[in-house]
Amino acid sequence: xxxxxxxLGRVExxxxxxxxxxxxxxxxxxxxxxxxxxxxxxxxxxxRYDEAPDIVARICGICPVxxxxxxxxxIEKAIHFEPGPETQAARKIMAYSQIASxxxxxxxxxxxxxxxxxxxxxxxxTEKGKDTFFKKFIRVKEVFNGITRAFGGRALHPVxxxxxxxxxxxxxxxxxxxxxxxxxxxxxxxxxIGTMSGLKPPRLETGSELVCLSDDxxxxxxxxxxxxxxxxxxxxDEYEGxxxxxxAAYSNAKKTTLTQRGQIMTGAMARVGLKSGRLGTKARKLxxxxxxxxxxxxxxxxxxxxxxxxxxxxxLLHFAQECKNLLEIARAxxxxxxxxxxxxxxxxxxEGEGKALTEAPRGLLYHSYTLDRMGTIRKAxxxxxxxxxxxxxxxxxxxxIEDNINLPAEGLRSLAGMLIRAYDPCFSCSVx
Amino acid sequence: xxxxxxxxxxxxxxxxxxTCCTGCGFELAYFQKSLEETLRSFDFTFFRLASSAGSPEGxxxxxxxxGAVTEPFQIIELKKIREKSKVLYxxxxxxxxxxxxxxxxLSPEIEIERAxxxxxxxxxxxxxxNVIDDYVKVDGHIRGCPPGERDLEEALAxxxxxxxxxFIEYSVCMECKRGGNACVLVEEGLPCMGPVTNAGCGAxxxxxHRACYSCFGLMGQAxxxxxxxxxxxxxxxxxxxxxxxxxxxxxxxxxTLI
Numbered sequence: 001x002x003x004x005x006x007x008l009g010r011v012e013x014x015x016x017x018x019x020x021x022x023x024x025x026x027x028x029x030x031x032x033x034x035x036x037x038x039x040x041x042x043x044x045x046x047x048r049y050d051e052a053p054d055i056v057a058r059i060c061g062i063c064p065v066x067x068x069x070x071x072x073x074x075i076e077k078a079i080h081f082e083p084g085p086e087t088q089a090a091r092k093i094m095a096y097s098q099i100a101s102x103x104x105x106x107x108x109x110x111x112x113x114x115x116x117x118x119x120x121x122x123x124x125x126t127e128k129g130k131d132t133f134f135k136k137f138i139r140v141k142e143v144f145n146g147i148t149r150a151f152g153g154r155a156l157h158p159v160x161x162x163x164x165x166x167x168x169x170x171x172x173x174x175x176x177x178x179x180x181x182x183x184x185x186x187x188x189x190x191x192x193i194g195t196m197s198g199l200k201p202p203r204l205e206t207g208s209e210l211v212c213l214s215d216d217x218x219x220x221x222x223x224x225x226x227x228x229x230x231x232x233x234x235x236x237d238e239y240e241g242x243x244x245x246x247x248a249a250y251s252n253a254k255k256t257t258l259t260q261r262g263q264i265m266t267g268a269m270a271r272v273g274l275k276s277g278r279l280g281t282k283a284r285k286l287x288x289x290x291x292x293x294x295x296x297x298x299x300x301x302x303x304x305x306x307x308x309x310x311x312x313x314x315x316l317l318h319f320a321q322e323c324k325n326l327l328e329i330a331r332a333x334x335x336x337x338x339x340x341x342x343x344x345x346x347x348x349x350x351e352g353e354g355k356a357l358t359e360a361p362r363g364l365l366y367h368s369y370t371l372d373r374m375g376t377i378r379k380a381x382x383x384x385x386x387x388x389x390x391x392x393x394x395x396x397x398x399x400x401i402e403d404n405i406n407l408p409a410e411g412l413r414s415l416a417g418m419l420i421r422a423y424d425p426c427f428s429c430s431v432x
Numbered sequence: 433x434x435x436x437x438x439x440x441x442x443x444x445x446x447x448x449x450x451t452c453c454t455g456c457g458f459e460l461a462y463f464q465k466s467l468e469e470t471l472r473s474f475d476f477t478f479f480r481l482a483s484s485a486g487s488p489e490g491x492x493x494x495x496x497x498x499g500a501v502t503e504p505f506q507i508i509e510l511k512k513i514r515e516k517s518k519v520l521y522x523x524x525x526x527x528x529x530x531x532x533x534x535x536x537x538l539s540p541e542i543e544i545e546r547a548x549x550x551x552x553x554x555x556x557x558x559x560x561x562n563v564i565d566d567y568v569k570v571d572g573h574i575r576g577c578p579p580g581e582r583d584l585e586e587a588l589a590x591x592x593x594x595x596x597x598x599f600i601e602y603s604v605c606m607e608c609k610r611g612g613n614a615c616v617l618v619e620e621g622l623p624c625m626g627p628v629t630n631a632g633c634g635a636x637x638x639x640x641h642r643a644c645y646s647c648f649g650l651m652g653q654a655x656x657x658x659x660x661x662x663x664x665x666x667x668x669x670x671x672x673x674x675x676x677x678x679x680x681x682x683x684x685x686x687x688t689l690i
Binding site: 007009036038040042051058060119120162247254 | 454480481486503578
């Protein structure tokens with residue numbers, strides 16, 4: 001029996017899968033990422049260091065902030081520039097609000113229809129009643145988009161976040177508006193999280209090594225050490241020696257893993273599994289009740305990648321709280337008028353190399369740049385979360401099909417789509 | 433209310449993605465404010481980002497196409513889309529002016545492709561990037577990176593009303609003046625591309641104290657030589673000026689960019 005889905009729906013970008021079974025055995029399986037390459041590593045060569053964030057933002061329409069933040073920090077390392085605490089706090093707000101938005105899109109628009117037996121969330125529009133689930137979703141999305149917009153100028157492909165800092169900052173009044181938006185959307189958010197964390201995902205047990213960033217302070221997102229469920233603990237500058245990228249003949253995306261180790265998984269599942277102790281109180285409680293971690297052993301014991309959606313729900317709750325905390329701090333130092341703040345920081349170029357790892361919504365994101373003395377980019381390297389998850393996604397799919405080999409073809413096909421979606425892949429990023 | 437009740441026309445709509453970041457798709461399906469109205473008013477019979485059902489075969493009352501054309505198979509697909517669609521709008525800078533993916537056109541293919549791939553290089557069919565107007569007749573351009581909300585709404589509303597859309601066709605400076613911003617080019621000597629860039633963003637960058645970087649692409653009849661002269665006077669090098677004009681304008685014919 002041959003099963004093939006050429007163009008998978010409800011995922012970011014273009015990819016499909018195919019597999020063949022014979023006499024109750026899986027013979028062949030591939031996830032083919034046919035998303036056309038844009039060759040960002042090639043296009044960046046010859047551009048100036050301060051253009052990089054605006055260019056790499058366009059790698060992805062759902063996590064542009066992550067690409068900007070990662071490139072900015074790598075470039076600032078290359079030119080020996082240290083951003084101040086206000087800038088770092090504003091960058092956290094950008095990252096947290098974007099992760100919340102991205103998780104929200106994935107949970108409600110991309111993943112939820114699988115559990116409701118629907119093809120798309122557009123079918124939710126027929127829901128009766130005055131205050132529908134869909135309206136709640138729209139209100140919450142506006143709150144998080146509004147936070148990214150206030151600090152970045154634009155929610156999608158922000159403009160005011162640049163090498164050196166921010167070209168403008170929101171005023172007190174604007175931040176008040178964001179805070180009251182967060183407060184009034186609390187019950188909407190709880191409803192959405194309640195729905196998502198109450199879902200019953202299919203069973204699957206896999207052997208991925210969970211990998212994420214960690215630091216001594218909080219729930220590391222914009223920087224940290226590389227840690228894993230199998231005891232890895234390394235600095236971000238050691239990344240290239242630890243990880244290897246492999247090309248596949250049938251795919252435009254590379255598979256990136258830890259050298260000489262098996263499949264790895266990054267993203268919400270790894271972060272919640274490995275650092276649930278750093279989550280806010282409410283989010284930590286949810287992580288326990290959703291079965292992601294247990295009181296006695298918090299180190300990534302849940303081996304079902306379908307639970308990634310629960311981990312995203314936990315993080316949605318966590319980052320809503322974190323946004324509130326950071327906005328309250330930002331409010332205290334904000335000017336009375338919008339647009340005030342650390343205007344046009346533009347640290348001068350210098351020769352050097354800079355590498356940075358961050359946590360994008362979907363997991364580990366790596367950027368490295370080599371600059372000449374004029375600040376022209378001579379070499380660039382970008383490795384995205386979906387490239388890190390690619391091997392695991394394929395191996396887990398293999399396992400899932402083997403476990404359910406007696407299902408009819410359509411059952412296997414929809415289960416396969418559901419698993420790939422659970423990983424929340426971003427195929428545009430994976431190829432770039 | 434009665435107007436909406438009577439209106440039975442729910443245009444069959446296809447959303448197609450070529451070489452890009454999917455940002456236009458996300459703008460339509462997530463970021464823009466009138467999301468619920470859009471989804472109620474249009475019958476998205478093909479929109480892979482939002483639905484696992486539906487067929488690209490059409491026919492469509494409206495086709496929305498994002499992305500640059502960089503693969504031979506996309507040319508065939510684009511022509512098929514045109515054939516079965518009453519109205520076809522290009523969405524976003526990649527489809528309309530080439531956008532960021534068009535930077536590839538500035539260097540030999542081999543140099544750019546080799547920077548990203550080793551063995552896989554031999555299996556690639558990527559070509560020089562082109563815009564969709566190069567291959568099919570396009571009924572309208574919803575400009576921007578991401579597309580401006582005003583033009584997006586205008587385009588969608590026009591299809592519902594059966595009228596010709598009126599897109600914004602003037603420079604960012606007009607919006608900037610209306611917004612009461614200080615001119616970052618004149619007052620602060622920043623290399624602002626606003627004077628030659630199509631408006632639609634609300635003069636976002638100057639309003640945030642930075643130079644416009646032309647993410648909406650050049651407007652028609654832009655006075656490029658004048659702005660280049662101004663940049664030279666401000667002390668920018670020829671290489672700098674080349675970069676400003678090629679970030680989102682790598683496919684502009686060099687004759688317009690003297």
